[in-house]
Amino acid sequence: MKRKNLLTAALFAVIMLVALCSCNLETVFNNLPYTVTEDYTPTLLVHFLDVGQGDSAFIELPNGKTMLIDTGENYHGEGIISYIERCGYRKIDYLVGTHPHSDHIGSMSYIVRHFNIGSVLMPKVAANTEMYENLLKSIESKELTVKNPKAGLKIIRGDDFSARVLGPQEISEDNYNNDSLVIRLDYKDATFLFMGDAERDEIESITADMSADVLKVGHHGSANATYQSFLDKVQPQIAVISCGENNDYGHPHQSVLKLLKQADCDVYRTDKNGTVTVYTDGTKIGVATDGVSIRRAKE
Numbered sequence: 439m440k441r442k443n444l445l446t447a448a449l450f451a452v453i454m455l456v457a458l459c460s461c462n463l464e465t466v467f468n469n470l471p472y473t474v475t476e477d478y479t480p481t482l483l484v485h486f487l488d489v490g491q492g493d494s495a496f497i498e499l500p501n502g503k504t505m506l507i508d509t510g511e512n513y514h515g516e517g518i519i520s521y522i523e524r525c526g527y528r529k530i531d532y533l534v535g536t537h538p539h540s541d542h543i544g545s546m547s548y549i550v551r552h553f554n555i556g557s558v559l560m561p562k563v564a565a566n567t568e569m570y571e572n573l574l575k576s577i578e579s580k581e582l583t584v585k586n587p588k589a590g591l592k593i594i595r596g597d598d599f600s601a602r603v604l605g606p607q608e609i610s611e612d613n614y615n616n617d618s619l620v621i622r623l624d625y626k627d628a629t630f631l632f633m634g635d636a637e638r639d640e641i642e643s644i645t646a647d648m649s650a651d652v653l654k655v656g657h658h659g660s661a662n663a664t665y666q667s668f669l670d671k672v673q674p675q676i677a678v679i680s681c682g683e684n685n686d687y688g689h690p691h692q693s694v695l696k697l698l699k700q701a702d703c704d705v706y707r708t709d710k711n712g713t714v715t716v717y718t719d720g721t722k723i724g725v726a727t728d729g730v731s732i733r734r735a736k737e
């Protein structure tokens with residue numbers, strides 16, 4: 439090969455290599471299941487996954503660890519794992535089941551069996567359903583232990599972020615909703631409050647500070663979980679309601695939507711917006727509503 443041809447071939451190879459690399463970068467970027475539109479890099483992201491009528495929130499923490507609060511009904515496991523993988527993770531460091539109802543822990547057993555899990559956190563409730571027994575078996579087979587964090591306990595302590603359990607103060611034997619682990623996540627100036635399905639009885643028992651910028655509205659927006667004196671304490675800027683389209687329960691309740699509107703709060707709903715990603719650098723807060731939906735028809 440002549441020297442000139444050799445140079446041309448070398449140049450061609452370099453151009454191809456650069457094109458290939460940028461193409462790969464593009465592919466990786468496009469593969470993220472959401473788009474950040476603000477002009478800063480978020481360091482904490484909360485994905486309120488669209489799991490139809492149910493709850494599931496995947497959290498990317500500032501230290502690179504992850505948390506999953508609830509898992510929706512029992513046919514969402516694969517979708518949740520795939521979403522987490524598309525965000526670039528291979529492990530859930532903190533897996534939280536807020537309370538033993540199927541719309542919250544339905545897919546937890548599947549996720550425990552098919553993914554890498556750090557610790558499992560649930561309220562100290564003994565449920566005798568087959569689903570709950572299966573979950574405990576899966577946890578045991580992976581040699582994981584269940585932690586039952588008490589109200590007031592910090593379950594995560596970072597340099598500039600923490601997650602604290604606010605409730606339940608005590609276990610209610612007759613209503614699992616009121617056993618919900620209520621979790622407050624603080625990162626610099628930004629605060630998130632995850633209510634599970636806590637109803638008025640549990641909410642009234644919480645004495646800790648509940649003020650938050652972002653509220654995961656309790657019990658899918660039902661009227662017994664969001665009322666004026668509660669909103670006065672939280673004073674959220676952003677509220678996210680996780681519920682199914684045309685669900686049988688009438689969630690969210692009209693009175694709740696009205697109260698949130700009066701409180702001048704931006705409301706997002708998984709039944710209308712699909713997966714909602716709220717992200718922050720600890721000061722500014724942005725919302726993406728183009729998140730990939732993992733909603734599936736009942737199997």
Ligand SMILES: [Zn+2]
Pocket residue numbers: 492493539541542635657658
């Ligand atoms: Zn629920």
